[in-house]
Amino acid sequence: MEAARTLVLLGAVLLGAAGASAREVCLGTDMKLTLPSSLDNHYETLKLLYTDCQVVHGNLEITHLHGNPDLSFLQGIVEVQGYVLVAHVSVSLLPLDNLRIIRGSQLYDASYALAVLDNTLGEQGLRTLRLRSLTEILLGVVYIWGNPQLCFPDPQSIDWRDTLDEQNDHARRHRLQPRASECEQLADNTLKHVQLVPLHVGKGAGEKRPRTVRPACRHFNDSGVCKENCPPPTIYDPVTFQTKPNPNKKFNFGATCVKSCPYNYLAMEVACTLVCPRANQEVLIAHPDGDEMQKCEKCEGDCPKMCYGLGMDNLGVMDNHGVTMVTSANVEQFNKCKKIFGSLAFLPQSFEGDPVTNTSGLSLEQLSSFKRLEELTGYLYIDAWPEEWSNLSVFENLQVIRGRMLYKGVFSLAIQNLHVRSLGLRSLRSVSGGLVLVHNNSQLCYTNALPWDGLLHPTQGPHRIVSHNQGAQLCGG
Ligand SMILES: *[C@@H]1O[C@H](CO)[C@@H](O)[C@H](O)[C@H]1NC(C)=O
Numbered sequence: 001m002e003a004a005r006t007l008v009l010l011g012a013v014l015l016g017a018a019g020a021s022a023r024e025v026c027l028g029t030d031m032k033l034t035l036p037s038s039l040d041n042h043y044e045t046l047k048l049l050y051t052d053c054q055v056v057h058g059n060l061e062i063t064h065l066h067g068n069p070d071l072s073f074l075q076g077i078v079e080v081q082g083y084v085l086v087a088h089v090s091v092s093l094l095p096l097d098n099l100r101i102i103r104g105s106q107l108y109d110a111s112y113a114l115a116v117l118d119n120t121l122g123e124q125g126l127r128t129l130r131l132r133s134l135t136e137i138l139l140g141v142v143y144i145w146g147n148p149q150l151c152f153p154d155p156q157s158i159d160w161r162d163t164l165d166e167q168n169d170h171a172r173r174h175r176l177q178p179r180a181s182e183c184e185q186l187a188d189n190t191l192k193h194v195q196l197v198p199l200h201v202g203k204g205a206g207e208k209r210p211r212t213v214r215p216a217c218r219h220f221n222d223s224g225v226c227k228e229n230c231p232p233p234t235i236y237d238p239v240t241f242q243t244k245p246n247p248n249k250k251f252n253f254g255a256t257c258v259k260s261c262p263y264n265y266l267a268m269e270v271a272c273t274l275v276c277p278r279a280n281q282e283v284l285i286a287h288p289d290g291d292e293m294q295k296c297e298k299c300e301g302d303c304p305k306m307c308y309g310l311g312m313d314n315l316g317v318m319d320n321h322g323v324t325m326v327t328s329a330n331v332e333q334f335n336k337c338k339k340i341f342g343s344l345a346f347l348p349q350s351f352e353g354d355p356v357t358n359t360s361g362l363s364l365e366q367l368s369s370f371k372r373l374e375e376l377t378g379y380l381y382i383d384a385w386p387e388e389w390s391n392l393s394v395f396e397n398l399q400v401i402r403g404r405m406l407y408k409g410v411f412s413l414a415i416q417n418l419h420v421r422s423l424g425l426r427s428l429r430s431v432s433g434g435l436v437l438v439h440n441n442s443q444l445c446y447t448n449a450l451p452w453d454g455l456l457h458p459t460q461g462p463h464r465i466v467s468h469n470q471g472a473q474l475c476g477g
Pocket residue numbers: 021022023214215216217221222223224225226
């Protein structure tokens with residue numbers, strides 16, 4: 001039966017632009033070589049993530065693309081704060097034409113700012129990597145290997161000094177694949193006035209590098225002016241010999257200065273953040289115009305007791321080495337929580353139990369402790385659920401998923417591979433931060449019963465893909 005499988009992908013997209021700034025910002029991802037969901041929807045996922053994005057606050061990971069897809073959505077990207085990874089891609093051309101700077105604030109495999117790996121699939125493979133605006137890599141190594149179809153100039157002939165910051169002491173450890181013999185005939189003069197431009201030299205590619213490339217700001221961009229710091233919260237008044245509040249103060253938001261923190265970010269003294277630091281708590285400030293803004297505020301004395309989810313340790317800082325799923329061994333800590341700081345993930349092992357530690361799988365009774373949950377600051381990822389439970393009604397009171405942490409840097413809410421017949425998320429009214437995925441739930445009907453358009457914040461979409469959906473007739477109307 002053709003429609004035997006419900007396959008729905010509903011997408012929401014990216015964080016909105018920074019206040020009045022027209023430069024669209026997106027978060028980037030943290031999936032490395034893995035697929036966050038499946039190959040079926042990977043292209044759509046990347047397209048949702050990067051359409052209209054100019055500044056990637058995290059990593060740009062372009063992976064698992066094949067055939068002849070339209071990749072023009074990559075052309076707007078100007079700046080990447082983390083690393084750029086291009087791997088397991090067999091399309092012939094990647095148009096990163098406007099990428100100017102890779103900051104390397106995170107590095108792939110702890111070393112690489114730009115990694116171009118294994119982009120080949122039989123006869124097909126990456127031939128042209130257009131990076132004709134790239135002028136700076138502030139930190140990290142360049143690694144280009146395993147791309148037999150990529151015409152790459154003789155590594156000795158490339159002058160990296162302009163591209164790589166002088167203080168970037170990784171610079172001597174690049175690993176560059178040898179020049180393919182069929183690329184020999186490329187004229188050497190294409191290589192002379194380039195920094196990373198040789199990378200875009202594909203077979204027969206004749207593009208000229210633009211004459212002037214305006215470099216990106218090294219530190220902060222304050223409305224077009226490059227500065228070392230954003231305008232501080234206080235200034236010194238030479239008349240009174242005192243500091244006073246600065247009416248023109250701005251917050252650091254990535255490498256830009258903003259008047260107020262964008263939607264979903266928390267304001268700290270000088271910067272916008274997604275997680276309050278230790279000994280701080282989140283405080284909600286209601287605006288008369290209905291907008292709500294949140295900030296981090298120092299607790300007076302001890303902070304009130306909070307419930308922490310996955311991805312946080314109990315000090316309130318990120319803990320990437322921690323637990324990866326809810327199990328019967330840790331479910332107690334969520335008992336009676338109304339708000340969880342962090343994320344929740346359910347994987348097959350959550351329900352299988354573990355004979356080694358003599359723990360049983362999660363029971364419905366244990367999960368009923370989530371009935372009180374109203375707010376999650378991270379993501380909700382459900383990749384397994386016992387067949388006999390027909391819905392997710394243990395989350396029936398969940399109202400808000402903030403998505404300040406995303407599953408693999410992609411999803412705020414993902415529900416896939418389940419046998420549920422309905423979602424039962426009847427209180428859910430807001431999902432922010434990342435994409436929403438409802439995928440491969442073979443019995444799931446009424447996916448449209450949730451008001452998706454209202455659920456997703458207006459600046460973040462509503463971008464939604466519904467594909468291979470269960471036919472309404474099979475849902476009994
Ligand atoms: C600074 O940001 C403005 C938008 O606010 C943008 O137009 C400009 O290109 C940026 N300048 C640099 C040097 O990155």
